Amino acid sequence: MSDLQQLILRTDISGMPLEWIHYQSAVKLYYTQQVAYTCGTPLLEIKGGINAKTGVRSELTLNSIIATVGSKQRFFSGAYAPPLNNPTLFKRDNHVCLYCGKHYNSSALSRDHIIPTVKGGEDIWTNVVTACKSCNSHKGGRTPEQAGMPLLAVPFMPTYAEYVFLQGRNILSDQMEFLSAHFPRGSCLRERCH
Secondary structure, three states, X not given: OOOOOOXXXXXXXXXXXXXXXXXXXXXXXXXXXXXXXXXXXXXXXXXXXXXXXXXXXXXXXXXXXXXXXOXXXXXXXXXOOOOOOHHHHHHHOOOEOOOOOOEOOXXXXXXXXXXXXXXXXXXXXHHEEEEEHHHHHHHOOOOHHHHOOOOOOOOOOOXXXXXXXXXXXXXXXXXXXXXXXXXXXXXXXXXXXX
């Protein structure tokens, strides 16, 4: 992957992970003087125009992690629930069917409601798991107990830092280390970070 495609981890000024951004967005943050500090490894050297008065060319080094002014504390309160979508759910469950235990490509997976929606089950992180289409079809509108299909893991709602991790692709080792430091102590995602 080229350095131009590598995503940069953006944090707030306290170091809490916020989002993944492209290098163009990082350059805008520098230009608008919103970058408080950087950490991680240097990714890219950006060369700008030449100043007409001084003859000096502007240059900017982009690091893999940048901290920006301001804070997003509302994301870290107990009321925040990250948006639920299949790609992130499948990544949370490591592309494993939580009934048969086999790894699958995303196209062979589906979202299964532990307590089926037809029985009042909600479409929330703690009531959904990744299931292969075969297992999901076999379970149907029953609970795992009714179908004789025990769950292999307990579903959980990711924290905001875990959600940022799950949204990432081609995460660099320094970004991974930084993110995992913000995971809850007992997070099952920690083992995927090393």
